[in-house]
Amino acid sequence: MTGKERTKRFLLGALIPVAVLVVWQLAVVNGLVSRQLFPPPTSIFRDFYDMLMSGELPHHLGISVLRAMIGFFVGGGLGLLIGLGSGLYKRAEQVLDPTIQMLRTVPLLAITPLFILWFGFGELSKILLIAMGAFFPLYVNAFLGVRNVDSKLFDVARVLEFSRFHQLTKVVLPAAMPNILLGVRLSLSTAWLCLVVAELMGADQGIGYLIQDARSYMRTGVVFVGIVIFAVVGKLTDSLVRLLESRLLQWRDSYRG
Template identity: 45%
Template sequence: MTHADHTASLPLPARAGERAQPRARRRRVVVGARQFVILSWIAPVLLVLVWEVLARTGFVTPQVLPAPSKVLRTAFKLATTGSLLEDLGTSLLRAAAGFVLGGTIAFALGILVGFSRLAEALVDRSVQMVRAIPFLALLPLVIVWFGVGEGQKIFLVALGVAFPIYINTTLGIRQVDPKLMELGRVQGLSTRQMIIRIILPGALPSILTGVRYSLATAWLALVVAETIGAQAGIGFLAMDAREFLRTDVVVLTIVIYALIGVAADSVARLLERRLLAWHPNFGGAGR
């Protein structure tokens, strides 16, 4: 080997080390993310432990707030009889149907209003007026329209889901960086290519934020819907338990709503990480 060959081979370990650095950095990011997940559960676990201690020592009576262990036993009994799973499945189906219906309509309207000032003039004011009406004020009219069957419940969920998705879709389209639009024009992109490659990806963070808000709103609307004329569902289970002063069942339904909310938000955040892997604020590179 000549001196020149030996000199040319010297930078290779440095290059290998440079390639290894991003991998080590990604491992540190993953470890840090796991630690933050663990930290996020410390407060809920401590709250449950304090709640259990207060209930067992008599500071909180079972009629006011039963112990978590009693709520867990109640959940096990209802699950073994099958009633809890049936009610949970019914509520999930209602929420899913309302979410798909309301989300699809809201997304289409949001895109239309986001791209067209004429559509904004025709649609947006009416949407904002309906958005300002509380669910409870609409409930008597919705019962007249749909009765107390499944249609009433799905309609209320769809109505609650629609507004966050509509607003965030419109906002996301309007907030796309004008410099990116100018770059697309310089590159000679057609209108269709601009929409697919620049506008919709640029609006996606805002759209997914609307999805996260709408998932929470869906359960709020479903709780209101299931308090009227329901024969199954988590809301029906809570109302039936209230009639018989079963606070353990009422607390169980509240815990179920909380767990479903956490699970739905986790799915939405996973969707953000997958669809926005290119974005520095959502992908692994920026965290």
């Protein structure tokens, strides 16, 4: 993709957010909405700048990102390994999949009070909640990725006398990569969602805590700053995975619109 194409794509993607900000600003300036409930974007930008310069925002953002990444790598890593194992071995599927599918249907909000009772309000309960949320998307997509591999490829691998390791690295992973990367994207978004739940339920640091504290003191602008930070960081992580997709899946000749 050329620089001109990237610029065009960025401008098209920014069209709706910029339009919303302009309409929002005009609505507040003309008194159509309450400044207390919907502070103008210029006021929110000032709050963002003040928090950035004071170091408050980088401090809380760093803690939230660390929690999300630890939870993602723990839960997502286990989901990937168990999903690949269940996909490769029918016996593993028969033993593990029914229990995992049952747990997958339990709402995370219903489990959160249990995590707090068992592990308290410390870091462990937050990371475990994030890990649980990140586990299921990668498990499901890794499992489906393996099961969607053409069986003829396994026949060819057996003819070539590939070991199980070479079957995994040269046949299964390349063919399952589209599903696995989709699972990574879904897992990251779920990790961010669980991070918000964990920090809003009980934390003394992090963006979720910042939002909860600002709500208590009616600092609506700070609440919007926190929401925007979650949205921007979530979009950045998703874009990184999409960049990885474009590098690893160059061999695909799929429809691009």
